[in-house]
Amino acid sequence: MYDFTEQVVIITGGTGNLGQAVTRAFHAAGARVAIVGRERQDAVNLFGDVPEGETALYVTGDLTDESSVADIGRQVADKFGRIDILVNTAGGIRAGSPLHETAVEVWDFMMNLNARTVFLMSRAVIPYMLERGHGRIISTAARAALKGTAKHGPYNASKMAVIRLTETMAAELRHNGITVNCLLPGTIDTPANRADMPNADFARWVSPESIAGVILFLASEAAADINGAAIPIYGRS
Numbered sequence: 288m289y290d291f292t293e294q295v296v297i298i299t300g301g302t303g304n305l306g307q308a309v310t311r312a313f314h315a316a317g318a319r320v321a322i323v324g325r326e327r328q329d330a331v332n333l334f335g336d337v338p339e340g341e342t343a344l345y346v347t348g349d350l351t352d353e354s355s356v357a358d359i360g361r362q363v364a365d366k367f368g369r370i371d372i373l374v375n376t377a378g379g380i381r382a383g384s385p386l387h388e389t390a391v392e393v394w395d396f397m398m399n400l401n402a403r404t405v406f407l408m409s410r411a412v413i414p415y416m417l418e419r420g421h422g423r424i425i426s427t428a429a430r431a432a433l434k435g436t437a438k439h440g441p442y443n444a445s446k447m448a449v450i451r452l453t454e455t456m457a458a459e460l461r462h463n464g465i466t467v468n469c470l471l472p473g474t475i476d477t478p479a480n481r482a483d484m485p486n487a488d489f490a491r492w493v494s495p496e497s498i499a500g501v502i503l504f505l506a507s508e509a510a511a512d513i514n515g516a517a518i519p520i521y522g523r524s
């Protein structure tokens with residue numbers, strides 16, 4: 288459906304549930320993919336169908352660490368000579384306590400994992416995009432970013448930060464051929480969620496493949512005029 292031949296895509300959290308689907312969708316559409324994970328062996332085990340070579344690079348690093356992230360950007364640019372698209376899927380949740388019983392470590396962990404990673408990774412790739420006058424940054428916030436809910440304070444706040452960072456970059460880069468958008472998934476149909484909520488109706492959740500489809504659209508020329516959006520992807524949940 289889309290043709291991303293020649294384009295270079297970085298997928299953070301590429302070894303995660305959503306990241307795997309995004310990686311496969313871009314690779315099938317002709318893109319060269321840089322799969323960012325923490326353990327190289329995870330990518331080796333998962334991506335027999337996307338082997339390292341001319342069209343794929345496995346990159347490891349800690350996305351919360353400034354120098355590690357700068358190194359990731361350099362490795363991808365050295366290998367492929369350009370960076371066209373950044374998809375931030377790395378992220379996660381820690382929740383379950385009312386705010387007055389939440390350890391400061393949980394706050395730091397959530398802000399680092401969900402917001403700092405988007406800040407650092409976006410900051411690292413934007414200069415490469417400015418060089419070419421073209422780019423796409425697509426990040427994963429969450430439906431939970433839109434409203435505070437009991438026992439999810441740091442998570443909700445960290446995902447709200449992703450929306451604000453998206454809007455900021457969209458405003459800053461709109462005259463440079465670069466669009467910046469984010470997604471607000473509802474519950475994603477993952478093995479972890481099925482294990483945590485065995486009695487839920489899984490058919491109401493959104494599949495990683497469905498979200499990947501939205502990401503490819505946002506990365507395509509058809510979405511050139513969509514900038515600064517936070518797009519709900521709730522399925523029927």
Ligand SMILES: NC(=O)c1ccc[n+]([C@@H]2O[C@H](COP(=O)([O-])OP(=O)(O)OC[C@H]3O[C@@H](n4cnc5c(N)ncnc54)[C@H](OP(=O)(O)O)[C@@H]3O)[C@@H](O)[C@H]2O)c1
Pocket residue numbers: 299300301302303304305306323324325326348349350351375376377378379380400427428429430471472473474475476477480
């Ligand atoms: N699952 C849901 O229902 C849901 C709903 C709304 C929004 N979201 C958001 O959607 C995104 C994808 O969710 P998912 O379910 O696919 O998550 P996932 O399967 O847990 O994958 C997360 C990925 O991020 C990587 N990662 C975590 N910390 C990292 C770090 N410090 N440095 C580098 N990589 C790191 C993980 O690597 P390791 O495997 O090495 O830990 C993994 O590859 C996340 O941002 C999540 O918050 C999820």
